[in-house]
Amino acid sequence: MAEGTDTPTAILSHASAALRESPFDDVSYRALGDAVGVSERTVYRHFPTRSHLLEGVADWIETTAFPLPPFVTIPEFREAARSRFAAFDASPAFAFVCARAASISPTGETEPTYFTRALVAMLATNYPSLNERDLRRIAATLRYFASAQFWARMRTGFEMSSPDIADVFERSVSQALAVVTTTGAVADRATGRASA
Template sequence: MSETGDVSSTILSSAARLLRETPFDEISYRILAEAAGVSERTVFRRYPTRAHLLEALSRWIEEHALPLPAFTSFEQFREAVHTRFRAFDAAPAYAFVCARAASVSPTLTAEASFLTEAVRALVDECAPHLNNRDALRIASALGSFASAQFWARMRSGYGAGATEACAAFDAVLDRVVATLPAHSRAAAR
């Protein structure tokens, strides 16, 4: 296991396995190192702080355990978010890690998440006439309501599950799409 990527992937997949039975805050670097079959020092070298580990684990979960289905229209986006929220209901520990990571200051090279990039591309494709400010506002609203943070707030704050989170997301999506000119709404379907 001399490749940095392989070691990092092993550490992150081990952390994800541990999350199934242990809250993130109770997973020590020692426990994680034992589960990954590496030294504790190796874990510290890759993730010098818990924030680094949290951010990397969140990206790993989003990519490997709870990937967002691809979409090129607002209706496909709706279905992708519904699928995502149901996956969050099935793996709440993963969803809460993703939500928590999104709320801390970035520690790694701050790249936009797949969700952010995909929503912005969707808005640019379906409503190319929008100025940058309006496109950013729409993408930001849609991305916020499609996020793990939104699902986690619905779950922990209101006792809601995927069905209720999907309904709230649908209301926002319908409202946003309704504000677009008719030719953009037609192109978005």
């Protein structure tokens, strides 16, 4: 293990490196322990289930391989997502691991991620009269359309490349933001009313 590296970080680093040669399901706890210089039991102590390990590896990959460029405005967010789709195309194995992790029940903390907080802050700045519920709802929509899970669905379901996926993303974001009226209220499609 590298000097100054904590055990969980070393495990995640070695797990992501192993993904370059093997699918996630073939990465064993014993091999990770051997690579890090700890026992298999220590790996289990930090990641009790495969779901814990998958979520940890996906977070590690998101942070190291697919860092989201900073954004404050909606055009910057759109550009950040476009560059992320290109990064997903460049490392599809890593992107599919992130997409798979997004489809499992969360095993970690329920604290909003940096990405979620950045989306909420961007929306609050651009649409200051939106209420908290609508901010969270639109942020969740935008987060999904910029995710590895969305990329993976478009890539496998429709055989799209990142430019094609980015075009679908642009249209989807435009539709999601179109429900925000000029006053900042979100139209309730079911009742036709606007929530303030």
